[in-house]
Amino acid sequence: xxxxxxxxxxxxxxxxxxxxxxxxxxxxxxxxxxxxxxxxxxxxxxxxxxxxxxxxxxxxxxxxxxxxxxxxxxxxxxxxxxxxxxxxxxxxxxxxxxxxxxxxxxxxxxxxxxx
Amino acid sequence: xxxxxxxxxxxxxxxxxxxxxxxxxxxxxxxxxxxxxxxxxxxxxxxxxxxxxxxxxxxxxxxxxxxxxxxxxxxxxxxxxxxxxxxxxxxxxxxxxxxxxxxxxxxxxxx
Numbered sequence: 001x002x003x004x005x006x007x008x009x010x011x012x013x014x015x016x017x018x019x020x021x022x023x024x025x026x027x028x029x030x031x032x033x034x035x036x037x038x039x040x041x042x043x044x045x046x047x048x049x050x051x052x053x054x055x056x057x058x059x060x061x062x063x064x065x066x067x068x069x070x071x072x073x074x075x076x077x078x079x080x081x082x083x084x085x086x087x088x089x090x091x092x093x094x095x096x097x098x099x100x101x102x103x104x105x106x107x108x109x110x111x112x113x114x115x
Numbered sequence: 116x117x118x119x120x121x122x123x124x125x126x127x128x129x130x131x132x133x134x135x136x137x138x139x140x141x142x143x144x145x146x147x148x149x150x151x152x153x154x155x156x157x158x159x160x161x162x163x164x165x166x167x168x169x170x171x172x173x174x175x176x177x178x179x180x181x182x183x184x185x186x187x188x189x190x191x192x193x194x195x196x197x198x199x200x201x202x203x204x205x206x207x208x209x210x211x212x213x214x215x216x217x218x219x220x221x222x223x224x225x226x
């Protein structure tokens with residue numbers, strides 16, 4: 001069974017440029033998460049989807065970050081414009097259900113460097 | 116914000132030794148989970164312990180939970196070089212449907 005797929009794996013951009021990350025969850029997983037992980041820290045939730053609906057986006061900086069999950073499968077996370085402080089690893093995860101007891105399966109992440 | 120706090124921040128041991136990591140959290144939980152992250156396999160779920168459980172085993176892993184002290188420990192017995200990774204505890208805190216991760220413990224197991 002294929003795991004969570006993310007692309008690109010690495011991205012280097014200059015500040016003020018836009019950037020987008022793509023995630024394909026495990027087939028059949030209705031719940032999708034985007035996390036941000038800074039160096040030396042644990043992942044922090046940005047947004048959680050149940051099918052197409054964003055059910056928890058309270059930690060998403062909406063002035064520059066946006067996300068979508070059209071058709072309830074793939075998802076895209078966008079930053080526009082990127083700032084130096086956005087340099088981090090962006091992780092996507094999926095789970096079969098939306099409760100905390102449902103195991104989350106993580107993708108390899110996209111490492112973003114903003115110059 | 117980080118709900119869990121792992122201790123120690125870093126741990127270095129020899130192969131065959133046991134490794135113990137601790138996690139403290141602040142609010143009441145429904146369950147607590149441990150994850151492992153290394154460069155090869157990314158972030159992987161290890162074990163989940165519910166708030167009404169005190170101890171749980173999975174292979175060489177033993178997890179304990181003390182809800183009165185709001186703390187948990189992860190014991191890895193007979194460690195191997197392949198156990199070298201960062202270990203994170205995650206709690207479901209106030210949301211019960213989302214996880215909040217700690218900062219992690221970096222474990223180095225030397226051959």
